[in-house]
Amino acid sequence: MAVKEQKILLVEDVLSMAMLYEKHLQVAGIVSVTAESLADARQAQAKDKFDLILLDLNLPDGDGLAYLEEIQGTDMETPAIVITADASLNNAVRAMKLGALDYLVKPFSESRLVTTVNNTLERVQLRQQVDTLRHKQQDGAFYDFIGNSVAMQRVYRTIENVAASKATVFVTGASGTGKELCAEAIHKAGPRVGRPFVPLNCAAIPHDLLESELFGHLKGSFTGAISDRQGAARSAEGGTLFLDEMCELDLSLQKKLLRFLQTNTVQPVGSPKAEKVDVRVICATNRDPLEEVRAGRFREDLYFRLNVVPINLPILKERGRDVIDIARYFLEKYVAEEGKNFKDFAPDAQALLMAHSWPGNVRELQNTVRNVAVLQDGEFVTAAMFPMLEGQSLASTEANSLATTFVPSSDMRANKPADETLLMASLADVERKTIEDRIAVFDGSIPKAADSLGVSPSTIYRKKETWEQAE
Structure with a gap:
């Protein structure tokens, strides 16, 4: 069975053969793009991303195997099936070493072509899934999150479960807990990963400009509108729109946002008509949204429309040894930037990091480690290098x-x-x-x-x- 939404590059210089292969693949539901030479193949790969190359070895401007070697280790490296009229074992072995997953010897039947391509595409997809899983688990990391605490494992599982859905997600948590990282992880883990991720911080934009920033405007629709503006919702077409600090929206704009969520349409400021958009919406706030509803500052109907899948991010103090893992990540990063020699945190420094309450969460920890990396040096970071924490935590000398x-x-x-x-x-x-x-x-x-x-x-x-x- 063909793997949907995947595309192959067919490199074949004999036009009649290329048309025949393309027809067989099309009947099987496989999308293909044809290149008649290596030069055409380079152009095609520079413009588009392919899941597989179906590559003839004998081409007018070079050897197909040489091309495989050329793209190996570059951004254009792609799994391949080679086509050859020479059934010699040497060519097959060399092709496999250069990244080919299979080969076809001319002449071959339609069924042989389709079966080989389908099987190879499935292998490619499986390998990508394994690579993704390995990436998520490497060093206790999950996408851009660091840490493997029980509290974060619950968050990771929710992200995995909701990623493929179109349901709206409402992320809550204190400032500095990683709400935008959470939204990006949902985007990257889902089918919209290749489309735009557009963040909009509702607290950073004046209230009278928020509607324009969100939905766009037409030239001349208000003073200062010197040109058309697309707006964040339309910029995220096919991808994800992340609205941070949602509780900062005034009630009039909340009503328009509710309509946008219910109809999947936006109406730019000054435009007489609404436009259909396809976006996945993720919202976030560092306030208690239910408390905002009770206080009359947030629409109840909008809250229930947004809160389809709630994700609450734990504060750093609740994440146990994640504090040390995150601190080590930042230390390695800033040591490289500043050219310092630190290898790790000494036991007393780790104790101090674990004892601190981190009211600013990960953001505070990041700035604390950066301060040490900029101002200090040595083999190990010690507790004495954290004067900004010593006044806030009374730590004993016990382990x-x-x-x-x-x-x-x-x-x-x-x-x-x-x-x-x-x-x-x-x-x-x-x-x-x-x-x-x-x-x-x-x-x-x-x-x-x-x-x-x-x-x-x-x-x-x-x-x-x-x-x-x-x-």
Whole structure:
């Protein structure tokens, strides 16, 4: 059975034979483009992407095998089936070494041609799927995401399940958690991967220009409209439109967006007619959309239309050892950019990274690692190289350090202590109170309290034993 949506390049200099092969392939539902020489083949491959080459070896301007060797390792490298009147084993072996997956010896029947092409296309497709899977799993990565925590594995599975669908996806999560990466992963994992991915940040554009940016406008439709503008929705034709910070849209534009989603049509500003478009819509926000609905700032009907498939991205603090994997990725990147010598993070640096709460999520981690790569150097990054974190995390020298954060209230900073006892307490007392309060929050569960503090339960057990002995 033919593999749909795949295209082959037929390189054959005898026109009558080329027409015959093309007819046989067309009847079988296989799309082909014919080139009569190697020069034509180079031109065709420069303009288009082919899944397979059906290549005659004897051509007027060169040897087909030499052409396979020429394109090997380049952007034009493509799996091939070679056609030859010479059935010698040497040619077959050489063809296979140069990337050919099969060969046909003239003369051959219509069924032999179609079966060989179909089987080879299926092999190519299977190999691409395996390569994609390998790419996703390499070093714990999933497309552009880094990390293999349980929380992220759930996100990855949802992306895989929804990628092939046309359903609207609503991505939520705090700033810096990777909402645009999530949208790009859905696009790349689905059938629209070869079409445009168009992001539009609704918070970065003035409200009075958002409609034009989204749906386009005609020349002269308003002051400053000096030419026609296509707009993001039409620019994404056949691909994916990603609307970030959705909750920043005003109510009037929300109504127009709802109509766009329901009818798959856009009406540029100043145009008397609507135009049909084919786009997959993914939206995102760092707010709680249901809270926005309750507050009257977001249309309820639009929320339910967008929230077909919800994906909530976890904050970095909930991703466990992903913090270290992501930090290592950024360290390798910035070491190469800055010409530094860092190989890895020392144990105390890893403990500090794990203890920090990362309110800015991945974006904060990225900037922190870049700061170190720019200003410091050495074989290993140590905790002392993170002055921007040391004031926010109190880490012990144990392998699994305990991190507690003591941030004075605004009253304390104004010398108006709300709790004078706490203000005058020692660091040990503050640490004990923080731990005991956290255990109380989790109804006495030390493992849960330890996890929320970024330490092992044994650390808390040891401290409790020390307190009890001192009493």
